[in-house]
Amino acid sequence: MKRARVLLPLLVLLGWLLCALLAKVLPLSPNTIDLAQGFAPPAAAHWLGTDELGRSIAARVVSGARVSCGVGLAVMLLSLGIGVGIGVLAALAGGWVDACCSRLIDIFMAFPGILLAIALAGVLGPGLNNVVLALCAVSWVGFARLARAQTLAVKARDHVLAARALGSPQRYVIFRHVLPLIAAPLLVEASFVLAGAVVAEAGLSFLGLGAQPPLASWGSMIRQAMQFLLVAPHMLIGPCVALVSLVLASNLLGDHLRQTRQRTGDRA
Amino acid sequence: MRLVLALAVALGVATLVFLLMHLTPGDPVEAMLGESASGADRAALRTALGLDAPLPAQWWRFVSGLATGDLGRSIGAQQTVATLIAERLPNTVVLALAALAIAVALALPLGLMSARRIGGGWDRATSVFAVLGMSLPSFVLGPLLMMVFAVWLGWLPVSGSERAIGLVLPAVTLGLALAAPLSRMVRAAVVEVLNDEFIRAAYARGLSAQQVLWRHALRNAALPVLTIIGMQLGALLGGAVVTEMVFGWAGLGQLTLEAIQRRDYPLVQGCVLVVSLGYVGVNLLTDAVYGLVDPRVARR
Numbered sequence: 001m002k003r004a005r006v007l008l009p010l011l012v013l014l015g016w017l018l019c020a021l022l023a024k025v026l027p028l029s030p031n032t033i034d035l036a037q038g039f040a041p042p043a044a045a046h047w048l049g050t051d052e053l054g055r056s057i058a059a060r061v062v063s064g065a066r067v068s069c070g071v072g073l074a075v076m077l078l079s080l081g082i083g084v085g086i087g088v089l090a091a092l093a094g095g096w097v098d099a100c101c102s103r104l105i106d107i108f109m110a111f112p113g114i115l116l117a118i119a120l121a122g123v124l125g126p127g128l129n130n131v132v133l134a135l136c137a138v139s140w141v142g143f144a145r146l147a148r149a150q151t152l153a154v155k156a157r158d159h160v161l162a163a164r165a166l167g168s169p170q171r172y173v174i175f176r177h178v179l180p181l182i183a184a185p186l187l188v189e190a191s192f193v194l195a196g197a198v199v200a201e202a203g204l205s206f207l208g209l210g211a212q213p214p215l216a217s218w219g220s221m222i223r224q225a226m227q228f229l230l231v232a233p234h235m236l237i238g239p240c241v242a243l244v245s246l247v248l249a250s251n252l253l254g255d256h257l258r259q260t261r262q263r264t265g266d267r268a
Numbered sequence: 269m270r271l272v273l274a275l276a277v278a279l280g281v282a283t284l285v286f287l288l289m290h291l292t293p294g295d296p297v298e299a300m301l302g303e304s305a306s307g308a309d310r311a312a313l314r315t316a317l318g319l320d321a322p323l324p325a326q327w328w329r330f331v332s333g334l335a336t337g338d339l340g341r342s343i344g345a346q347q348t349v350a351t352l353i354a355e356r357l358p359n360t361v362v363l364a365l366a367a368l369a370i371a372v373a374l375a376l377p378l379g380l381m382s383a384r385r386i387g388g389g390w391d392r393a394t395s396v397f398a399v400l401g402m403s404l405p406s407f408v409l410g411p412l413l414m415m416v417f418a419v420w421l422g423w424l425p426v427s428g429s430e431r432a433i434g435l436v437l438p439a440v441t442l443g444l445a446l447a448a449p450l451s452r453m454v455r456a457a458v459v460e461v462l463n464d465e466f467i468r469a470a471y472a473r474g475l476s477a478q479q480v481l482w483r484h485a486l487r488n489a490a491l492p493v494l495t496i497i498g499m500q501l502g503a504l505l506g507g508a509v510v511t512e513m514v515f516g517w518a519g520l521g522q523l524t525l526e527a528i529q530r531r532d533y534p535l536v537q538g539c540v541l542v543v544s545l546g547y548v549g550v551n552l553l554t555d556a557v558y559g560l561v562d563p564r565v566a567r568r
Contacts, residue, residue, distance in 0.1 A: 107280035110548050112506030115524070119540045120288065122528030199405045203510050206407045207525060219407070226411050226514070233415055240408045248403040255399065 006256055009249035016246050019062045020069035028059040031214045039232040048238040051221075052228060060216035061238045067205075067217040068198050068246060071128060075135040075197035076190055082136065083143025084186065088174060090144075091151035098148075105145050113138040117200055121209040128201075131210045135200050139193050146189055150182035157181075184261050191254030195247045202243050218243045274552045279331070281544045286330050289537045290323065339538040343530075349538035352523065357542070360519035363438055363512070364504050370443030371450055372497070378447070379454025380481055386459060394451055401448025406507055410441045410514035438515040442507055446500055453496040457489035464488070490561045498554030502547035 034054035042049045048057035090101035120134035154160060160177050168176075204210035205219030213220070218239040225235035314320050318329060333340065339349035382391035414437060417424045425434050461467065462485055470480045509521030516522075520539055527535035 103276075103280065106277055107284055110277050110281050110551075111284075111544050112502040112547055114503070114506035115509060115540060115543055116288075118506075118509055118524065119285075119528070119536055122525075122536060123289065123533075195403070203405060203407060207510065207513060209528070222407055222411065229411065229415060229419060233419070236411055236415065240412065243405070244403055244408060247405070248399065251399055251403050 005252070009252040009256075012245050012249035013253065016065045016242075016249075017069055019065035023063040023066045026062070028056075028062060030055060030059040030063040030216045032056075039228070039235075041232075041234050049232070049234040051224060051235055052232070057221070057235060057238045060221060061218070061242045064216045064218045064221060064239065064242065065246075067128065067211050067215065068201060068243070071132055071135070071201040072194050072198040072250075074132045075139055075201075076194045078132070079136045079139035079193065080143055080186065080190055083140035084147045084179075086140070087144040087147025087149075088151045088178060088182075091148045091155060092170070092174070092178075101144070101148070105141055105148075108138075108141040109145070111138075114200060114203065118204065118207065118209065121204050126209050126212050128211055128215075131201055131204050134204070135197050138200075139197065142189055142193065143186065146185055147182060150185060151178055154178055154181045184257075188254055188258045188261060191250055191257060195250035195254065198243070198247055198250065270552065270555055274548055278545055278548050281548060282331060282334055282541060283327070285537055285541045285544065286327055288540075289533055290326065334541075339541070340534040342527075342535045343532045349535050352535060353520065353538055353542055356518060356520045356523045359517060360505070360508055360512070360521065363435065363442065363508055363517060363519055364501070366435055366439035367442035367446060367504060367508075368497070368501065370439055371446035371500075374443070374447040375450035375454050376486075378451040380458055380486065382451070383455045383458035383462060383485075384477070384481065391455075394455065398448045398452045401444055404445070406441050406445055406511045407514055409444065410437070410511060413437050413441060414515070434515070434517070438511050438517050441514070442504060442511045445507060446504055450493075450496060450500065454489065454493055457492040458485050461485045461488045487561075491558060494554055494557060494561065498551050501550045505543050505547060 032055060034050070037046075037050050037054035038052050040046055040050040040054070046056045046058060048061065050056055051060070086101055090098045117134045117138045120137055121130055124130035124133060155178070160173060163173050163177050201210055202217065202219030202222070205217040206223045208220075208223065211217035211220050221239035222236065222243075225232075225239065228235055311320075318326060321329070330340075337350060339353070341347070342349050342352055378390075378394045378397070382388070382394040385391060417437060424436050458481075467480060467484060470484050475484075505520075508519060509524055511517070512519045512521035513525060520543060524536065524539040524543075526532075527539060
């Protein structure tokens with residue numbers, strides 16, 4: 001039971017990653033239009049039915065994983081890099097550098113994230129690259145704040161002082177003595193950012209600001225399904241279940257990591 | 269002091285919105301007129317928008333206009349941005365407040381119940397509800413609720429902001445999303461308070477569990493809970509954009525999106541700014557309310 005709580009989300013996450021990796025290789029035809037087959041309910045030929053153009057929803061859900069996982073991972077890694085870089089440097093530099101970075105963080109924190117992302121994506125124009133850019137602009141702040149606070153706590157520890165006293169270069173101190181110690185909380189934040197980015201990408205695509213047709217994205221599929229809610233409610237199921245399962249898995253994993261960390265933290 | 273700090277952040281927010289609109293690649297004039305427009309037309313629009321001035325001068329005009337409530341003119345609709353926003357703002361505020369009420373009404377009892385017996389049945393049920401709620405974005409929950417209550421059962425209208433009953437589904441959608449994290453925060457805050465000495469003292473005086481929980485624990489847990497509510501209100505305003513789109517609710521979110529689609533840059537700028545400043549204002553207000561709820565803060 002305890003095991004299942006970690007294994008299940010992990011399996012779901014890996015499953016979608018696998019879908020994302022293999023979507024191009026598998027014999028799927030997410031963009032093949034067959035008007036005669038339009039609005040077909042779920043059946044043996046099309047597990048999740050077809051959409052208004054007769055495209056297989058199951059195939060589109062699988063290839064939609066490519067967009068979701070790709071954007072989610074890209075945003076997570078990029079904003080992790082930017083945020084940790086700014087946070088660690090601010091904490092180590094101190095003085096006016098720290099003051100400037102902190103104010104910048106305050107200002108970004110003062111924005112409702114998703115709104116900033118919507119406005120940015122709108123101004124930059126539709127497309128997945130711009131979605132990644134817009135979401136990074138929002139997501140780095142959390143990492144930066146966390147990294148700064150953690151580094152401040154670690155920086156005064158004896159082993160860091162000792163390394164400094166031995167004349168270790170700054171870069172060595174950061175990578176060898178600071179980053180390993182602050183990695184755990186950042187990992188927790190990363191899993192929540194992944195979930196957040198997947199939701200945000202779907203949200204932007206839902207609003208028509210993300211993936212552009214005919215590219216299949218779960219968000220844009222939900223948008224389509226909404227238009228045909230009365231005619232073909234089955235169109236809603238596939239993308240909704242896919243999105244929620246991925247986000248749920250990522251959140252559960254983050255929750256578990258946080259709890260584990262708290263427990264080991266208590267012991268230490 | 270707090271007011272000064274909030275003003276500084278507000279100025280920073282305004283500057284960031286300004287830079288966002290002016291430094292992003294892509295020329296608004298080109299986007300608005302299309303590629304076939306003549307050079308003279310472009311120059312005329314550029315002058316009309318004040319885009320020919322140097323950047324610092326534009327920034328100064330923007331910020332000083334802001335101080336007098338002037339947000340500029342919309343390009344598509346022949347109205348000032350302020351009028352357009354004033355038309356839609358009440359709808360969004362009503363939606364946000366209704367969602368907040370639903371969220372608090374759900375999260376308080378859920379959080380309290382699960383804090384009473386950590387690891388108990390209620391606790392586990394609440395945590396499932398919380399994780400689910402946090403993983404159900406409004407554009408998933410909204411259509412699902414719509415399908416069940418509007419299409420199958422026919423109890424509620426599918427969309428629209430004309431009648432009060434149209435508020436139910438969007439408010440529930442938005443409220444559930446807020447209730448999920450809120451219930452966890454209430455739980456954490458109450459658990460912390462319950463470990464305090466004065467709780468044991470209250471039990472020792474012979475008070476019932478109910479009295480201790482509602483009178484002593486909840487009041488002392490109110491501070492962190494209020495902070496979370498304040499912080500979540502910003503997320504609420506952002507989430508309202510998507511929820512409004514799902515249900516065709518004519519609020520600020522829908523206006524923002526229309527503005528983006530029409531490439532009405534001054535209007536986009538105004539909408540983002542108003543929501544962000546509202547968020548800063550709410551956080552300031554939360555700070556002010558602290559003193560009322562907990563006299564210890566005011567004395568400090």
